[in-house]
Amino acid sequence: MWEILDQKELARLKRRLLERYGIAEVPHVIVRSGKRKYRAATKEAIEIMKAWLVGVYIMKETPFGLMLSIEGTQLLGPLAKKNVFEISQEMIDGWMRGEDIEIGARNELERGLVIIRCGNLYLGSGLYDGQRIKNLLPKARKVVG
Amino acid sequence: MHSIIRKGLIKLGKIQMNSNDLNEIQSSSQGPISLNHKRKLILTKENLKEEFKKRYKALLGLDYDKFIDCLFSKPPTFIRINPMKAPVKWLRQKNWEVERVAWYKYGYKVIKGPENIGNTVEHRLGLFYVQDAASMVPPVALDPRPGERVLDLTAAPGSKTTQMAEMMRWKGVIVANDISMARINVLSSNVQRMGSINVTITQLDGRFIHKIFGKDRFDKVLLDAPCSSVGEVRRNWSPLIRWSLRLVLRLSKLQKELATAAFIALKPGGKMVYSTCTFDPEENEEVVQHLIELGAEVLEMKIPGLNARSGLIEWNGKKFDPSISKCLRIYPHCNDTLGFFVCLLEKPERL
Numbered sequence: 001m002w003e004i005l006d007q008k009e010l011a012r013l014k015r016r017l018l019e020r021y022g023i024a025e026v027p028h029v030i031v032r033s034g035k036r037k038y039r040a041a042t043k044e045a046i047e048i049m050k051a052w053l054v055g056v057y058i059m060k061e062t063p064f065g066l067m068l069s070i071e072g073t074q075l076l077g078p079l080a081k082k083n084v085f086e087i088s089q090e091m092i093d094g095w096m097r098g099e100d101i102e103i104g105a106r107n108e109l110e111r112g113l114v115i116i117r118c119g120n121l122y123l124g125s126g127l128y129d130g131q132r133i134k135n136l137l138p139k140a141r142k143v144v145g
Numbered sequence: 146m147h148s149i150i151r152k153g154l155i156k157l158g159k160i161q162m163n164s165n166d167l168n169e170i171q172s173s174s175q176g177p178i179s180l181n182h183k184r185k186l187i188l189t190k191e192n193l194k195e196e197f198k199k200r201y202k203a204l205l206g207l208d209y210d211k212f213i214d215c216l217f218s219k220p221p222t223f224i225r226i227n228p229m230k231a232p233v234k235w236l237r238q239k240n241w242e243v244e245r246v247a248w249y250k251y252g253y254k255v256i257k258g259p260e261n262i263g264n265t266v267e268h269r270l271g272l273f274y275v276q277d278a279a280s281m282v283p284p285v286a287l288d289p290r291p292g293e294r295v296l297d298l299t300a301a302p303g304s305k306t307t308q309m310a311e312m313m314r315w316k317g318v319i320v321a322n323d324i325s326m327a328r329i330n331v332l333s334s335n336v337q338r339m340g341s342i343n344v345t346i347t348q349l350d351g352r353f354i355h356k357i358f359g360k361d362r363f364d365k366v367l368l369d370a371p372c373s374s375v376g377e378v379r380r381n382w383s384p385l386i387r388w389s390l391r392l393v394l395r396l397s398k399l400q401k402e403l404a405t406a407a408f409i410a411l412k413p414g415g416k417m418v419y420s421t422c423t424f425d426p427e428e429n430e431e432v433v434q435h436l437i438e439l440g441a442e443v444l445e446m447k448i449p450g451l452n453a454r455s456g457l458i459e460w461n462g463k464k465f466d467p468s469i470s471k472c473l474r475i476y477p478h479c480n481d482t483l484g485f486f487v488c489l490l491e492k493p494e495r496l
Contacts, residue, residue, distance in 0.1 A: 028342060042343045044294065044318035050357055051320075052329065053346040056337050070270060071340045074230060096266045121231060123270065140334075141269050 002033040022081025036061040073122035084115045096143045101133040215478035220379040224273040226251040247450025249281040271338040276304040279482035283420040284308045291316035293364040298351045301328030303335035310341035352402040355409035368407045370400045372421035376484025397427040420487045426460040429486040441490040443468040452479040
């Protein structure tokens, strides 16, 4: 099930997105689903009564902060100004198989959750610990073999 | 041929099983084989149900053999590109051989591509959906526009829902309904993967949808009704095993109930597509006739490049409204796809 966020909660969520990823504006309606997950939908979609689920899951609360899902990075990633890591075309297959990325110390990245992209293709989130980016793709979305 | 290789090829559907294979399986298996399983293993063009053969010969006439040959052949793979996630150019960069589907600009036939197309980076990221080209026709006929309020009454697994969401540029809303929770789980994971933010999922009995949402609520309605699925046989043989006239008549009753609810929920001046993936007239023309009796008007469809037969205006001595000839019967052998029946209707303003 899901619920509409009140103005205070929404403002807090937007502030956190701005602080972590530099996302200044969220162009979709955001609703909470369960305790820790958030979904993006259209204004018209949340007006439907008896809705079991609306829109798509875009992010969730984790001990490390707000983690964007694959769709979350695809919807909000283009608006992000920081903590976005660009990978090469050759690295996409490994990332999608669930491999971590060794990158060493990087000034442009803060430790914690980062968005992964290759050009215009957004590929979900990873956790940067100062040396490598741990792969956080869900099992169902990884390429097998 | 070595028996292990032969068994493997049978399992993969590359060769047909004969009675020796069946005896061997029966003698080596731990328990008895179910009747359905046995039927599936020994199903051939010749041993189809007599009732089915008689009926489909009457429906198809001289094309019957072509139709049956096609049912027993492997269908090509088609994909639908998600233009909302990435421009189509990624497809050109891949080393796949593809051919565009004539009636949907984001539909492609994969002539040469990866063996398991579902286990590719692009599929996992929702850049495309594996969907038969004939199944792309109902949304094309309905033509949902950005900002509209659309009802997809029996939405799972979500191929047409997500196609319509993309045609609407993720604006407005699609109420994607299904009665079964197991099917809704598949629907929601497809909606998620394709990123369709304008979809709202409901779990309601479609026959009573108008009682929940009210009369005249939707700009457009798609009813891709549950059916006997003969058009799906190229992909899955079980409809051919399950098929019976009794089943067809039972489904026809359900389809009329769903169609009535869908039609009531449609706004006056709104459009509705009724489609099935089967060819029995009781599940198609008879349901459209029922909608005409409720006041619906059948509209002409312009689907470029699609080879289809017209809807029947007479079956088994029963006469239908002549406008039903505007419906499309998309037989598998006509376009080398799966099979579909599609009808576009309008609810007149006066209703």
